[in-house]
Amino acid sequence: MSQPCQLTESEGSILSLPLKGLDWVTGGSSTRKIIPPTYSSAEAALIMRNALNLETVPLIFCRQRHTDRIHVVRERTELFAGDxxxxxxxxxxxxxxSPVAGVALAVFTADCVPIVFVEEKHRxxxxxxxxxxxxxxxxxxRALESIGAVGGDTRYLRVWFGPAIGGCCYEVGEDLAGSxxxxxxxxxxxxxxxxxxxFLDLVQLNKLQLVYAGVPISHIQTSGFCTKDSVDLFYSFRAEGERAGRIVTLVARTK
Ligand SMILES: [Zn+2]
Known part of the structure; x- marks a missing residue:
């Protein structure tokens, strides 16, 4: 995972996960070129899944609530029953x-930080x-704890931060900064x-939390995109307000 992230037109304007050499995992973040701002979460996630050529792979996402709760997908059949x-x-x-082969997991953001985890040894x-x-x-x-709970090992973990508002643009109130x-x-x-x-750098803070918890710093990569500065490519709530669409960040274990 040492290659820099790049937008690959061949995949329909997706910011691809830098996972060269791993043939069992795919994913990345969507750009606004493939997902219009008016689309629902489900519509957006399905477009992203299909753009990654995962049409037959069941898709799972959260009804997000700004919590710290992680859901572990242990059984593919429980969720889909053939669909x-x-x-x-x-x-x-x-x-x-998820440690299960054949599921696609997605989150939605527009300035918030999407974080992808890939534990190589146990897939x-x-x-x-x-x-x-x-x-x-x-x-x-909490994600590290859940990965550990299904047999994962921090030493084999690769982490990728997708496009998010940067420390350059994310100004918060004095009380929050102090907290x-x-x-x-x-x-x-x-x-x-x-x-x-x-000015709070959420990507940097998440990265430092992971390093402090034992993830090797060389195993962590960031996309380098600030969503507010790159609003031509992505969506930014701070730049666009309620009109902003959603960036879909998806990861799938394919086998
Ligand atoms: Zn910025």
Whole structure:
């Protein structure tokens, strides 16, 4: 996973996961070129799944609530009962983890941080939605715990951060900035700042949480895109308000 992320036109303008060499996993983040802003979550996720040539793979996503709850998908049959082209919605969670082959997991964002997890040895995949609430509640750590609960090992984990609002653009109130500085003071000085005045870098903070929990820093990659600065490519709530569509970030274990 050392290659930089790139937009691949051949896949219909998708920001692909940098997972060269792994033939059992695929995924990435959608751009606005393939998903109109008016589409529902289900419509958007199905377009993204099909754009990745996963038409026959069942799709699972959360009814997201800015929680730190992760749902573990342990059984493919429980969810679909033969309807392999359909989708299944898990209520009130903001992350999905699965060791099961043949499922596609998706989250929706527009400035919040999409995080993809791939545990190479045991073939566990996951995806998380982390806004400021989820980041404050350390949903990335909850994902690590869920990966561990299904037999995963942090040493074999690869993590990818999709497009999200950057520390360059994400200004928060003084009280909130203070709460983050206080709760995460053990991460200050670890490897780059997550807070600059009132500008909060959510990607950096999630990354530092994972490094602190034992994920090798060389196993973590970021897309490098700030959604507010790159609103021509992605969606940004801060730039567009309610008119913003949703970025779909999807990961699938295909075999
Ligand atoms: Zn920015």
């Amino acid at each position: 392999t082209a359909g989708h299944s919605v898990i209520d009130s969670c903001d992350g999905l983890i 566990i995949v996951g995806v998380v939605h982390a806004g400021w609430r989820g980041t404050f509640a350390e949903i990335a750590i 983050f500085a206080n709760k995460f003071r053990h991460l200050i000085g670890l490897d780059g700042a997550f807070l600059s005045g009132r």
